[in-house]
Amino acid sequence: MNRTTMLAIMGLAAISLGGCVSLSRSETVSDLGAEWRGNVRVNEVRLTRDPDLKVTEGFDALFKSHVQAKLDACAKGGREVRVEASLTRFDKANPALTMLVAGANVLRGEARLVDVATGKVVADYAIGRTIVGSRLAVIKMGEAEEQMSDAFGEELCAKAFDPPKAK
Secondary structure (H helix, E strand, O other), rough: OOOOHHHHHHHHHHHHOOEEEEEOOOHHHHOOOOOOOEEEEEEEEEEEEEEOOOOOHHHHHHHHHHHHHHHHHOOOOOOEEEEEEEEEEEOOHHHHHHHHHHEEEEEEEEEEEEEEOOOEEEEEEEEEEEEEHHHHHHHHOOHHHHHHHHHHHHHHHHHHHOOOOOO
């Protein structure tokens, strides 16, 4: 059995047992340089989004606070950057379908890190996360805006602020 088949079977097993499976679709467009990594803190999160995204009225503030909280935990340096986040896709799982079978919350966007002192972009990341949950996870899946805002921050932390992995 190949690795992809095994991962698919494990994912389906996790979903059927009531959990959620999270799939990262994030990529580095331009990474933080070595002189920045480990020496950055985020002082502000700005958000732009496609006006057709179906989100609640308070989503922008919720998104900014959740992303900032995640970044505060992983970016603790002295050089200030701002995150310019843009969202192009935000799909919420259908509760009725999730109760019957499974559902998915999907987020796609971009995160640019901008040096506050110079206004120059110092890093750029394509951010994407899909979280699939079964009927036993319908309550967690129903908190899509919180869940996906946290996921955006987690993806950015993993891409920009975690030390590079040995190959």
